[in-house]
Amino acid sequence: MRKTIVALRLTRLLGILSLVLVTAAVTLHAEESYPLHPDSQTQSGVPEGRVESFHFANSSVFPGTERDYFVYVPAQYDAAKPAALMVFQDGGGYINRKGNWRVPVVFDNLIHKGEMPVTIAVMVNPGVVPGGDGAQSRFNRSYEYDSVSDRYATFLIDELLPVVKQKYNITDDPNLRGIGGSSSGAIAAFGVAWHRPDQFRRVFSTVGTYVGLRGGNEYPTLVRKTEPKPLRVFLQDGRNDLDIYAGSWWNANQTMLSALQWAGYQVKNEWGDGGHNGKHGGAIMPDAMRWLWQDADKPIEVTIDEHPELKDRLIPGETWELVSEGHRYTEGPAVAPDGSVFFIDGPAAEIWKVNADGKGASKLVDGVSGVSGLMFDAKGNLYAARNKERKISRITPEGTQTVIATDVGCNDLVVLEDGIYFTDPLKPAVWYLPHGGEPTVVASGDAGSFPGKPNGIAVTPDKRFLVVVDATGRYVWSYRIEQSGKLSFGQPYYYVHQPQDELNTGADGVTMAKDGSLLVATSLGVQVFDQPGRVHVIIDRPSSQGRLSNCVFGGPDGMTLYVTCGTRVFRRNTRIEGFAPWQESVVPAKPHL
Incomplete structure (x- = not known):
């Protein structure tokens, strides 16, 4: 029982601590400040959604991990109608109505104005394997988020979301599913959409860790070489972001942007002068969400018409056709x-x-x-x-x-x-x-x-x-x-x-x-x-x-x-x-x- 209580406390704290690391100033520009967006403030006459808290400790992908997650349910949610979905990593940092991100407030306002669909937000913390008996726990954040693999996507899609869907009616339409995060949570969000565009197609990335921690520096190369996926991506970073042993976050985000633009993706960026924190990202979040969800009723399309390497090799509109099936191998x-x-x-x-x-x-x-x-x-x-x-x-x-x-x-x-x-x-x-x-x-x-x-x-x-x-x-x-x-x-x-x-x-x-x-x-x-x-x-x-x-x-x-x-x-x-x-x-x- 004692181990369970310790694990629960650790997982509840981890999301907050992770975002504290992201939002803590790490450069000489720690004093940076950004005006609070009107849509990040509670407005009279706007119905407020609710946030519910849950615990998850039954993962096969990340065995032994425990984590808290939080679900924002908009006031307009109708259980008879599938809601759109937005997932945030480091979930504990996104639920506060007075913090940097203020997901409940922003979503209340944008959904009320009709500028994004009725959307359920799932805000999930990274996993922790409790050490127990006074030992240090194993913190899975970098392992889950920074790895350039489909492992975290598999956890999210095959393990966590089916549990959430038992309680809430969430759409299966990937065009109405978005995912976001900050720092390592941002590269995790991009990775989920990259590996599983059949499930997620809208990405919100702030101070993204596209550097050499666990191979994230390879993403821009893969973006350029891989046949484009139907994704829409919003990138934010600041000139005074981290510059450490794994690389320069500022340079890496610019490289990521140029790769997405070169390959013909729907991408928008906001660059600032800030450091590795959530101040700028939080300030622009309402506008980022507005852009990310615009034309939500239309599928995100991709074309190779102007792709420098594909246009002379593949035929626009041509896809794979099934020839024969039912064989053994x-x-x-x-x-x-x-x-x-x-x-x-x-x-x-x-x-x-x-x-x-x-x-x-x-x-x-x-x-x-x-x-x-x-x-x-x-x-x-x-x-x-x-x-x-x-x-x-x-x-x-x-x-x-x-x-x-x-x-x-x-x-x-x-x-x-x-x-x-x-x-x-x-x-x-x-x-x-x-x-x-x-x-x-x-x-x-x-x-x-x-x-x-x-x-x-x-x-x-x-x-x-x-x-x-x-x-x-x-x-x-x-x-x-x-x-x-x-x-x-x-x-x-x-x-x-x-x-x-x-x-x-x-x-x-x-x-x-x-x-x-x-x-x-x-x-x-x-x-x-x-x-x-x-x-x-x-x-x-x-x-x-x-x-x-x-x-x-x-x-x-x-x-x-x-x-x-x-x-x-x-x-x-x-x-x-x-x-x-x-x-x-x-x-x-x-x-x-």
């Missing part, structure tokens, strides 16, 4: 010389062909066990990497099957005029099988000098360099193909972005574009590299469910991107022209270095 897509696309259902030992109209698929071959990769040659022969069976099979257009190699690991393969390259993740090695010959190892090595687990494999359009995915590392390797078929000068060449909470990138299958761009299926999406090995674009995953295992270009013009994702196959029309190894060699133009 899809992978290994391959394109035939006529542009048709084939894929594997590995656990079912089946090879499928996408229908000519791109809608649906038909089973072509069954009983081919252990298949993990497919590739065609120029004559229409289909080669199957049967990794579990330690075989490579060739299937003619007439359906005749022949085993052409045995007792070799083979996860994925590339078929060229003179022979076949394939990856062996267990040895680990890259093998070369001359047509009619015996397989030999042409690349191997220890970790650091060779991929730890070679997986996807592709050849450049000039057929001079072979690229090999390392499924356990963050690089795709590049090797020069010699006349003898041997490989030389291997380098960890392509730098792959990875999720914050994973030890590797989830990189798997790859495909090439005619201009020398490499496309890699990863946990974050399809990453598009230039010839020098740099990611320019991360194309959204078609679904958050299932492993994004592979990709290939197909269709009559070779510009439709097909991906295998979990139990399904998707396609998307693009402006990128793909390259298949059975095509004639093409020398890409020299890249911009």
Whole structure:
């Protein structure tokens, strides 16, 4: 009982203490002051909402944590109608009607004026794991808020909000859901919307911690490279914000703003001269809310029409289309010389062909066990990497099957005029099988000098360099193909972005574009590299469910991107022209270095 009481007191104090840290002056400009906005003051004739307090101590995402949270319910709330939602981190600092933020007062006034919808505010404190017996507790604030992962979003969406919704009727429409915070609470708010735009689309960020505490400095880069999300973001910061070991908050917020503007987001900013506190943010909060919720009845839209990197690669308005579903696990897509696309259902030992109209698929071959990769040659022969069976099979257009190699690991393969390259993740090695010959190892090595687990494999359009995915590392390797078929000068060449909470990138299958761009299926999406090995674009995953295992270009013009994702196959029309190894060699133009 004593531990519970101590934990309850700690969690109730933590939200207030967190905001005290945010609002305490930490620079020579501690005397800064801002006039109180009229909409931050109680006004006669405006009905007042109520604030209710709760405790939450049943998290699987953050086990052992306890926290208080507070719910503001506007006077206009009607339980028969779903209310809009606004979530604030460091919740204890937002409930005070006399503090910096004054959420109840601001919301009372704006809702009364019709300048924001009837909105329930959930103000939640960060978690604490009680130490007990006089020991120091574990304070989760930075761990939960500053981490560039979807962990906090998962806690909020899957654990806390379902409990809140048992008591209040809150909308599921992401367009009517906003989230905000200050300092680390701000980056947490952005992170929730970034990872889950299907749940939140309006972000209020003040003195945001987009610096190198736990990788937050990576957000501006991801904003520029990732296919834009339907978000509206308000940023505030002051010139005298923190400048410490993790970086400069002032510079980081400007970098964040420029990234959002460059990528075409709906973004507004207010810069001041203040420090790391809530004074300026609190003063402008009514106007920020007014902008954030304007046109709330209209969906937040995003376009790539002017995006510098996407407009020449993707087609505005085109999204992923479902091709086939209901499989056990899809992978290994391959394109035939006529542009048709084939894929594997590995656990079912089946090879499928996408229908000519791109809608649906038909089973072509069954009983081919252990298949993990497919590739065609120029004559229409289909080669199957049967990794579990330690075989490579060739299937003619007439359906005749022949085993052409045995007792070799083979996860994925590339078929060229003179022979076949394939990856062996267990040895680990890259093998070369001359047509009619015996397989030999042409690349191997220890970790650091060779991929730890070679997986996807592709050849450049000039057929001079072979690229090999390392499924356990963050690089795709590049090797020069010699006349003898041997490989030389291997380098960890392509730098792959990875999720914050994973030890590797989830990189798997790859495909090439005619201009020398490499496309890699990863946990974050399809990453598009230039010839020098740099990611320019991360194309959204078609679904958050299932492993994004592979990709290939197909269709009559070779510009439709097909991906295998979990139990399904998707396609998307693009402006990128793909390259298949059975095509004639093409020398890409020299890249911009």
